[in-house]
Amino acid sequence: MHRLPKEVGKWIYNFFYNERSIAYVKIDAQLCIATTGGNIKHYGLSSLRIGQPVADQLEFMEGLLPCPELPYHMAMVELPSGRVADLHLFADDDCVWLLFLDATAERDNTQRLQQKAYEMTLLQERERQLNEKLQSMNEALRESQEGLQREYQRAETLLLNILPASIAERLKAREQIADNHAEVSVLFADIVGFTERARSVGAETTLAMLNYFFKAADLLSEQYGCEKIKTIGDCVMAVAGLPATRSDHAEALSHYALELRKAVKLERFAGEPLRLRIGIHSGPIVAGVIGERRFAYDLWGDTVNLAARIQTSAEPDEIRISDATQKLLGPDFACDPLAETELRGTGRVRMWRLTA
Numbered sequence: 001m002h003r004l005p006k007e008v009g010k011w012i013y014n015f016f017y018n019e020r021s022i023a024y025v026k027i028d029a030q031l032c033i034a035t036t037g038g039n040i041k042h043y044g045l046s047s048l049r050i051g052q053p054v055a056d057q058l059e060f061m062e063g064l065l066p067c068p069e070l071p072y073h074m075a076m077v078e079l080p081s082g083r084v085a086d087l088h089l090f091a092d093d094d095c096v097w098l099l100f101l102d103a104t105a106e107r108d109n110t111q112r113l114q115q116k117a118y119e120m121t122l123l124q125e126r127e128r129q130l131n132e133k134l135q136s137m138n139e140a141l142r143e144s145q146e147g148l149q150r151e152y153q154r155a156e157t158l159l160l161n162i163l164p165a166s167i168a169e170r171l172k173a174r175e176q177i178a179d180n181h182a183e184v185s186v187l188f189a190d191i192v193g194f195t196e197r198a199r200s201v202g203a204e205t206t207l208a209m210l211n212y213f214f215k216a217a218d219l220l221s222e223q224y225g226c227e228k229i230k231t232i233g234d235c236v237m238a239v240a241g242l243p244a245t246r247s248d249h250a251e252a253l254s255h256y257a258l259e260l261r262k263a264v265k266l267e268r269f270a271g272e273p274l275r276l277r278i279g280i281h282s283g284p285i286v287a288g289v290i291g292e293r294r295f296a297y298d299l300w301g302d303t304v305n306l307a308a309r310i311q312t313s314a315e316p317d318e319i320r321i322s323d324a325t326q327k328l329l330g331p332d333f334a335c336d337p338l339a340e341t342e343l344r345g346t347g348r349v350r351m352w353r354l355t356a
Helices: 006-017 104-162 165-172 194-201 203-224 249-264 302-313 323-328
Strands: 022-027 033-038 072-078 084-091 096-102 178-191 227-232 235-240 276-290 296-300 319-322 335-337 341-343 347-349 351-354
Touching (some): 178 249, 178 302, 203 235, 249 276, 249 323, 276 302, 276 323, 296 302, 319 323
Antiparallel strands (some): 072 084, 084 096, 178 235, 178 276, 276 296, 319 351, 341 347
């Protein structure tokens, strides 16, 4: 047997030394198999026939021999056994050596790495999808929270439109609202000739006028620290001195009445300026919240009833106040005394006309 080329011998020694599987086939000048060696069967080549053309027996050699340049390398060749080999061809004086190196472990390792890379790619894609979903959910949650916050603010605004702030807080704490107030002033004000004039101008004009009137009442209540309790048709009811106690409740509500009368004169209704009848009385009352669904903050007591009676007795454009209220006013208010008047359900009452 001819000696292997030095390069081939060194190469074989290297792979034996590193415990790599190796086999060889010697191909003569006629390209027939001359000798075989190593674990050829290991590669599924046990049927190789000595002296027969190698290209007829090794399909992967077809078209390769004669190789124009040697040595020549074929990497990762699938063999009949299902294993994988690196094939190297080397030239000798009168033959060619075909060497097989077992590359199955490398192939399997590569496949494992590829599988790991594929799995990692899948995990990364899944992570990306989950992050997108999480981001979408966070965005939806943020929008939901913003929506809830808007609805909460809307509900708070509506509640404060119905109740004084301190009463609203107590109601949210599920506290029963029923308070006695020893000294407050109560006002009623309604529009002179409302029913007749509303009949002549129609609903749209009537509602526009009422909206102007009640908005003016709201703005002035904030300005003078009063509370508009409710509206009854064309009548507004307001109070000073609750829910927080104040010693100047009569003066605050008198300022309110004077400014409200002045404000409505700027509006016309059925071709004429608005005119009010206003009544004020001071004394003790009971205040509380009634109802659960359509709840209301309201006032009760003789003080409320007398204020309503005084209002109905007033002349157009007149602010009538009780003797109790007049006694609480300072020198800055001008009042004209009126004769004692018989009021329904009350008896004879001394009243005053608040002029300025």
